Amino acid sequence: MKRSQIKELAKSIVEYDELSEKDLNWVYSNFSRQEIKAFARLLSNEIKDKNVLATFAGELSDANKSKIEAMFPGKKITFKRDDADVAGGVRFEYSDFILDYSISGIARRILNVIKERL
Numbered sequence: 660m661k662r663s664q665i666k667e668l669a670k671s672i673v674e675y676d677e678l679s680e681k682d683l684n685w686v687y688s689n690f691s692r693q694e695i696k697a698f699a700r701l702l703s704n705e706i707k708d709k710n711v712l713a714t715f716a717g718e719l720s721d722a723n724k725s726k727i728e729a730m731f732p733g734k735k736i737t738f739k740r741d742d743a744d745v746a747g748g749v750r751f752e753y754s755d756f757i758l759d760y761s762i763s764g765i766a767r768r769i770l771n772v773i774k775e776r777l
Contacts, residue, residue: 669701711753716745
């Protein structure tokens with residue numbers, strides 16, 4: 660199977676949010692080992708590109724959730740409360756990017772700048 664076909668298969672699985680055991684067995688029985696590796700890598704990339712993880716501390720109002728959803732149109736957003744790692748603010752993870760607008764993230768960046776200048 661061509662790489663472009665494998666990529667389209669991975670895209671459609673993520674778009675329809677469905678991969679049954681029957682589908683997975685078909686992939687294993689019809690793909691070569693190299694094609695399975697490519698499929699797994701492409702599927703992982705598609706999932707990362709389609710999803711956003713918003714980690715926050717405390718409570719997040721519906722208005723703020725709506726603003727976050729407007730920032731990432733067409734993406735599935737998972738809201739995760741994590742008071743231990745995020746002291747305040749919010750941290751976004753999507754694709755290969757991390758946007759850290761948390762108090763702990765800002766403090767970490769300030770400390771790194773201070774360390775660099777010493």
